Amino acid sequence: MNSKARARLIHLLISKSIIEALLIGGVAVAFFFATTNPYFRGVLDAADQTSVTGWAVDESRPYTRVEVQLFIDDSFAATTAADQFRPDVHEARRAEDDWHGFVFTTPRLAAGKHEARVYAVHSNSSGARKTLQLIGKPYRFSVE
């Protein structure tokens, strides 16, 4: 192979690598937006042996109710909608109306320390994929 042909092949290899890198970058960005909702807001206020409470809002769709799931010690416990009366969230201007609270009944747990996590459920545009996003911070509590 002469040097001119070799140079052409090198240019093609470099161009191909650049196109593929851009393609992967594009897919990564699209994947991020398909699996993540950057507008979820919320707090896990309290957790004990009787209930787990807090609030969750989707700021991009402030009048819809966010579906939330409770996990205790990394195990799924329950699912519900954040549609309970929480005027304080509205007063604090974190929501457009009073109905974004959630209340879970804590399942029966063994005595000792536990950790509660609440996740907002995010569906992609076609509804084919669902992902979970942590609401607030994990809450540690004890059961006697």
Add this chain to the structure above:
Amino acid sequence: MNPTEATRLKESEPAATITDRSLAAWEIVSVVSSVLIAEWILSASAGRSKLIVAIPMTLAFVLIIYSHVLRGETARQLGLRLDNFLPALRLLLLPMMVISGIALLIGFLSGARLDFFRWHADRLIVFQLALGFGWGFLQQYVLQSFMNRRAQTIWGQGAVSVLVTAAIFSVLHFPNPWLMVITFVGGVVWAFVYQRQPNLLALALSHGVMTWVLVSALPPSALNHLRIGLKYFG
């Protein structure tokens, strides 16, 4: 230095620093990366339309074909010929019979039912074989006319380039363990035969028939419907 000399020097600079062997290795890595991108990233993130998967595959084929043109490789050299069809088939016959026998034995011992319609249950056997031949031809073209030939540019004709070609073929079937073993064995046979009798039609025929026999004889759970890449887990 006058402008013409400067241009000539500029054009020859990148080529002068990369040897033919390095370039062949770069070509192999580039095509393998395209297939892995399609298998592991795009097919998983694509929706119902798998068109996006065609992008890296098209890029790979553009590279392969352009590489043939730039290297001055003829269709005959690549294995698109009829004169050595029968000699190539003769070389393939014994390994095909042995592998088929082993597959039938494994299927029998594992209690799998021999089902020649398992691959495409609702289609005629003729269609299955035609599909196997076409798909086999594409794979053998990339594997032998490109990978094997570039491997020979690096390591020369012989065991190393045969094993490297087979290893590449096997890695592209990751993470399906049984398929990786089968494709490595098949890769060794096909690469060996191609180095002696380069004939893509005979290899494609062998590829199609062997896929059909293996899918028909081995337990379906072993091959996991020939799934590879991220799809293997789905």
